[in-house]
Amino acid sequence: MAKRSRTKARESQPVEGAVGPRQPCPCGSGKRYKACHGAAGGVASVFVGRPFEGMPSECDVVALRELVPAATAPLTLAEPDRQGRSVQLCSLLPMAAPAMVRDSGQIWLGMQVQHNFGDPARDLGAVLQKALATDEPGIIGLTDPPGEGPRLQDLITDERLDVTVHDGFDYWIADVEDTSGMAAALEQANEAANPTARLTTVEAAYWTHVGTKEHLRWVMPQPEDRLLDALARLHAAGRDDLAPGSRFVGMFRAHGLLAPVWDLPVGTGPEALEEPAERFAADLAEALADESPLTSEQRAARNGLANRQVTIR
Incomplete structure (x- = not known):
């Protein structure tokens, strides 16, 4: 019995660089890997360990996703939008929205979001495509796995990002004329943002x-x-x-x-x-x-x- 147990234990050891089935899932869900992205018939094939690899300023992108409360960086589309709209990467948008089309037509992409479908770069690519396909201002959501398609780094140029760190989230209303009713929410968000x-x-x-x-x-x-x-x-x-x-x-x-x-x-x-x-x-x-x-x-x-x-x- 002991010999079979030792054999089973050896076989169950994860290979170097892999995630063990009982380890926390790297997606950050808090679940064990075997119950999340490592589940049989689940989305294991979707999980990407280094999703922003090859993206300009990869390290800054990771920081905006995980560490920095309020920051923005303009993105340059590989194929310019036919309407001449610009795109801005944001650490966080109101209500943790995946994206917003502003009244000006500018597209904002949010890094810190509620969903996690295994490949954040693919999620961002799908959201950007949805935003580019509409003329209507508003929030662009992503409620289901996006499936196959271009990732964010496939849709932008290889220029390095010009990151601007903000004292708070006043950039949310920088292009808004009527800010009535937003003061309380903005004040609450600013109070939660560490300098x-x-x-x-x-x-x-x-x-x-x-x-x-x-x-x-x-x-x-x-x-x-x-x-x-x-x-x-x-x-x-x-x-x-x-x-x-x-x-x-x-x-x-x-x-x-x-x-x-x-x-x-x-x-x-x-x-x-x-x-x-x-x-x-x-x-x-x-x-x-x-x-x-x-x-x-x-x-x-x-x-x-x-x-x-x-x-x-």
């Missing part, structure tokens, strides 16, 4: 103030194993501090990318992080290029870092 700023010396690094703490959350594009090795080298050498009193505390894993997180002393602010972040990026590039085996100290650091990962998507 956030994007660093200018590096890509996809966002400072935020959360209650009594400040953090830097930095989405990075490198493959997870290589990035963990490089971070371990820097951590073991004591070269992963960004400011006096800062502390590298762990990482988020979102949409196939890692986002290292630093705790910062209150009062640090984003400006003080610009030069240290640029220096850290150079040190990280050097560590990524180092192909020598990890030392025992570095391996211990790597194990500690691996245990401080939280998958949010």
Whole structure:
């Protein structure tokens, strides 16, 4: 019996890089993988571990989806809209809408939405197509899996995104003449938005103030194993501090990318992080290029870092 049990256990082990059936589903539903995207006859084939790969500014797109409360970025369509309408990517829209066609005809795409059909890039592509197919202002929804079709990165150019981080959600009404009746909802949304700023010396690094703490959350594009090795080298050498009193505390894993997180002393602010972040990026590039085996100290650091990962998507 013991032998059969051991054999069964070995056979049930997930392959490297895969999701175990009893692990949390990477889609963020809170269910086990076997009861969600890994369910027999379910939508397992739909789940995409790195949905925004190949998209310009992939790391910023992931940040807008998971970390940044209020931000926008214009998108350029690969095939310009026949009516000359523009498209804007938004971290969050009113009521977490997937998309909106504004009175001006401009199309807004929302990153932070209620649904999750396994491939957010395909969801965004389907919503954008629906918005482009209508002239009527209003909310564009997505209530059913979109099926096959182009993903967002198939519909836009490969230009890098120009991300603007906002203090709140006043951009929701920037093009609205009659704002009566919106004040209460807007005030509530603004109160829930933590102050956030994007660093200018590096890509996809966002400072935020959360209650009594400040953090830097930095989405990075490198493959997870290589990035963990490089971070371990820097951590073991004591070269992963960004400011006096800062502390590298762990990482988020979102949409196939890692986002290292630093705790910062209150009062640090984003400006003080610009030069240290640029220096850290150079040190990280050097560590990524180092192909020598990890030392025992570095391996211990790597194990500690691996245990401080939280998958949010």
